[in-house]
Amino acid sequence: MISTMMTQPLLVDDILKCAGRYYADVEIVTNMPDKSRHRTTYGEFAKRSTRLAQALTEAGLKREDRVATLCWNHHVHLEAYFGIPAANGVLHTLNLRLAPEDIAWIVNHAEDRFLIVDDVLLPLYEKFADQVNFERVFVVSLTDEGIPDGMESYEDFINGVDGEFELPAKEENDGCGMCYTSGTTGKPKGVLYSHRSTVLHAMAVSMPNNMNVSNHDTLLPVVPMFHANAWGMPYIATMCGAKQVFPGPHMDAESLLDLFEQENVNMAGGVPTIWMGITQALDAEPDRWKLPKMKMLVGGSAVPESMIRRFDQNGLEIVQGWGMTETSPLVSLSNLKPKFDDDSEDDRYARRATAGLPSPLVDVRIQDDDGTVLPWNNEDMGEIQVKGAWITGEYYNLPKSEDKFTDDGWLRTGDIARIDPEGYIHITDRTKDVIKSGGEWISSVQLENEIMAHEAVAEAAVIAQPDDKWGERPLAAVVRKSGQDVSADDLKTFLQDRLEKWMVPDDYVFIEEVPRTSTGKFNKLGLRQQLLK
């Protein structure tokens, strides 16, 4: 190779240095458990993250050793996002919504050496403490509770070093972060991000065609920092010098709306359930909050078109993103190209409700059951497969399985989609959620969106039920809005104008709520067990 360029690795360290140098006085704000606001700056944050790196190194942390966090979204968790990789360790964010025994299983599988835990989450930790074996446990004091015996104060830990520390040299492919997928089937699987993948993902997401983040923005990740690195938002904001606002443990709509208003948040990210709650709160008290012009990044599961319309009425722009833990997570975002400026309002909304346009440097394709790569048009549907520098190529410490990766090295996402000639991805289903009726595929996502467009419907989930004549037929589980009434016949009539006749479900059940996975997605497996005897 004859290139004369320097061989400079892409490191999370560079993002940390950037914020500390150029944005030393930009704020990082946390809503604390008592609802007071903790305020710090990137200058302070950079010093404390470096102290954490030094303390971990002096505690014997070696290259790529795992350090677990069991924390809400807050400024100390942000220090862990940078201090652990800076020490050449791997940040392993534990999902506090999992069953304690699952958390324990994950800790043991990842061989985590240390734990950083919120004091308010110690009751959860106690539930699995006897099943794991951390060398040391550091407690983040968000309240005035003392530190239990056998544990240490996080503050004492990082204040026990002198802060004069040169970050250890590292390679860009060294691991820096780790997340386990919640895994609806089988055991959770670990994805291990590298410094390189984390930096490239942050750069790509910040680009104007994607999330468009600059030092003029204020970001609030509602998405937990234990879900795919809060979609990279902490890395992106820090790289760009954007103000960061963290909700702490307060994820209810009112607390979030207060934060949006008072901290002038103009970009937030979270799953649809969160935004559902936000709209309801705004509808209930339309004059209570004066919100800035905001962009909401929504992912995790499909956003119904009706929700995008409702938010627009409140001056809030929803941008749908698509990806998964395995993809860092951004694959695509539903921003509109300028050529659609003159399209009808309906067409524009329909396009904004897709999974969007893939980011540069991520390659996507669709493949049918026989392994044939399908063309991009308005008909062909297949499993969507992904390749790229921030896409996982395997799972941590697991043999490579054929049902997750193709022979030629693409990640099999398990989602069924078509890609239109413009490159927009239209997700129709999870592989396991497909309804095959009389040889035709029916998209449960499409049905759910159409049912949720009815004004009396709060939520709807559609599953396949066995049918003697058609093989499978859709069964719609519907949650009515409180105080509203709607019958199966009403819905059938409503849907007849909106769908092909054969797609309209014959069967409806009305339920109190749709069961959800720990990441807030519809738990269709649970729904099936509940409804199909």
Next chain:
Amino acid sequence: MISTMMTQPLLVDDILKCAGRYYADVEIVTNMPDKSRHRTTYGEFAKRSTRLAQALTEAGLKREDRVATLCWNHHVHLEAYFGIPAANGVLHTLNLRLAPEDIAWIVNHAEDRFLIVDDVLLPLYEKFADQVNFERVFVVSLTDEGIPDGMESYEDFINGVDGEFELPAKEENDGCGMCYTSGTTGKPKGVLYSHRSTVLHAMAVSMPNNMNVSNHDTLLPVVPMFHANAWGMPYIATMCGAKQVFPGPHMDAESLLDLFEQENVNMAGGVPTIWMGITQALDAEPDRWKLPKMKMLVGGSAVPESMIRRFDQNGLEIVQGWGMTETSPLVSLSNLKPKFDDDSEDDRYARRATAGLPSPLVDVRIQDDDGTVLPWNNEDMGEIQVKGAWITGEYYNLPKSEDKFTDDGWLRTGDIARIDPEGYIHITDRTKDVIKSGGEWISSVQLENEIMAHEAVAEAAVIAQPDDKWGERPLAAVVRKSGQDVSADDLKTFLQDRLEKWMVPDDYVFIEEVPRTSTGKFNKLGLRQQLLK
């Protein structure tokens, strides 16, 4: 390394694919020699670039073989930017402003195998053809002139293949582009960009804190495509799906203004000389052009603050960039952080006239003559040194010299600067242009800016002249605006209010024009030879 991420190389190929897939109908427009407009699209461009890659491969091009271009800025040059790297070759852009014997020297040093040359530049090629030995010469027909004997038609070359071609696999550190610095001293030196450095540079420059490029923009590189890859603009625009407009051989102010207006250009890049001409044309005929809201990226040499003010009066925003061929070229851009929103207008203009804030992933420092790294404040000045993934670590086929690289691997830029506590770089001089008067450094750049702020001055260049008492004193070479009169005494009086007393030059000479290097910079070496006997 335990990361599970795919090992996916960063390749220019990905940018090419991106534009072909997602922006197939976005336009690429060229102002042809006869001033007709050639119009094509990214869809067509992607096919033709792939054909070029195939034709080169079938012609026997091997990994990292060099293919030279001697071309203006136009759509076929853009194909070469992508088709040559796609074939795993190295695009070597020849500077048509150099002396023919220097071009020949460079071609031979780079060992270029093929040449792609504009028909309108054949007279230049003929001047050095007998000193070089290209295997094949492909002529781009921009006019109706025929192809001379012994040369081939570029169109025939790329139409001689079937277009069904899978791009060869390559590594991200493979060379993809090459530029020689014009070198005021000694022979020109080659810088060889890699696929990796080119992609990272394009991503970084497109970010909102830097140039902020999206698919809503229309870019026009006035900077030649043979200067540091036209500052990466062709790669950036193609990655982002922005419309591209090329001036062809017409670099005069009127032709450019026509293009800006008629093609709705909102971003352009070029050296200050170009913009100087543009303001003069706008001042002369203020009602002739209706320009869109534009951002002008200006680099290559320092932009006087007065020019930024004048452009603002026309609704055109100047953003100053700093870098060099060795740095791909972006190191820093003079965008303002939001914290300066409330500063006085004067302070804001002063800051916009700096070399700006470094990009993420580029590391900068200043060092004094003894090799001591200096702090960032408002006093300390030293040589600015640079490190990063798109910075050269050596020169092509040359032994590594101490005056260009430090022992610990930083590029020595030869520019003297201070870096303020906010991280903004204030370039005060080229090392060799420093004026040391009575032990104090005087910045020739600062003097030039202040002199050019006088309304009767068109241009000014300041050099050091030997002085018995002070060691060195500044000598100002001043170009008056046509029809304007100004004396040495007038200037001295004017400057006394704006500078420290000891900095004001005692000596002034009035000249017709400042001599320039082939890249449009003030040729101070030439000026010294001319003025100091």
